Amino acid sequence: MGTEARLDLAHEWAGHWWLPEEPDRTLEGTLRYDPDDGLRLSLTGGFDDRVRVPLGNGWVGVMNESKSWPAVLGLAEGTAITLLDCHATNTEWRGIGFGEPHEQTIRSPAAFVGVHLHDDGQEVFTESLVSVEHLALWADASARPDDEPSVVVDGTSVTLSRDHPDAVAVRFRPGGPFPLGTALEHAKAVQDLVSLATHRACALLSVRLRTTPEQPEAAAYFQRTVRGGAGAADLRSALFTCRDIPFEEIVVKWWQVRQRFTAAANMVLGLRYAPAHYVETRLLTAVGAAEVMHRALDLDEKHMPKHEFNELRDMLLEHAPQEHRAWLKEKIRNDVTLQERLLALADLPDAAAIQRLVPDAELWARTTTRARNDLTHTGQTPQQSLDELIAVVSVTSAVVVLNLLQQLGVPGERQRKLVEDHPEFQRTAGEAKAHLT
Incomplete structure (x- = not known):
């Protein structure tokens, strides 16, 4: 099965299918897997997915909703198959009222070929x-x-x-x-x-x-x-x-x-797994990855020591009008800014690699902060051209990647070589030189 069990190839299994709680009632059907469409089970007949509610005096009502099944089991050419978290997307009934299904299509997000399970929580694999x-x-x-x-x-x-x-x-x-x-x-x-x-x-x-x-x-x-x-x-x-x-x-x-940088890794890899079609969406994702990366590094995120900040805040509140103190207390923060976070990230990887990637780190951090703030506050970025936004996304993503490589122990020499020789890093450095210096 090893070389044939490929997720990038279509597969089909014809056999008999049943619910775990009704092993004696089997239905003929065909399970199809398509890399783009997922799993679809087509049955001759079907399982009753109606939700019934007793109304009293022997009457039963049918709710406007459908059952789902934790698992549907099958046997195709002697091979055990399990479909998990199943629901019917189409059921054709033989008649009205409480007749039997004539045909049914069932969808499932995951299937196992080679084993029977009753639910996805079974601890049976070694x-x-x-x-x-x-x-x-x-x-x-x-x-x-x-x-x-x-x-x-x-x-x-x-x-x-x-x-x-x-x-x-x-x-x-x-x-x-x-x-x-x-x-x-x-x-x-x-x-x-x-x-x-x-x-x-x-x-x-x-x-x-x-x-x-x-x-x-x-x-x-x-x-x-x-x-x-x-x-x-x-x-x-x-x-x-x-x-x-x-x-x-x-x-x-x-x-x-x-484990430490899950969010940052997910966001920066998400730009490759499911790239957004709008540069604004890519900007928010790249900057978000940088922010959570900085937070996870557990660097000093305060402008001043806590006791100094508390003294300053108390002094300001003491001289503020009573009716404005609650507002002022909410507004006074001791957190670092996005621009400071970006500059801190640029200080961590190999210095020569960063210098080649983004020659003017101050301008990159300032432009990125302004673009992010404008976009989140107004939904537009009027102060930046499209080329500048593209450069901001490329550089910010590259800085997060270099920080991940730094945390993985990739040597500075290798980081420098990547920025000098890797086609994408070369292109990013060119965008930074053209639009962020």
């Missing part, structure tokens, strides 16, 4: 195997095929599994049984790491699981946010690979960085 687009490139697949580096993170064994150079996956083995949610979280962590490292949106290709080492693999199917397939990647487009930072080191660091 191992998951995740494959991501361009994983082999990042893993430096030129290494020996029998080289499978491994490390333990938070009690989970994480291994780079090499069946052969073209089939590289990351295997997770926690200390005990785990549910679907854990497997999907592990998959997302690998996807984010490879997307950050290769500097492109990388799609999940497969998520395979085992309940026991002796059992065959079960494959998870779900509609992906990232489609991938945007062309071949090469080492020149990667920010770093396992050749720069060994697998055992980068996995540990990524788990730490991702």
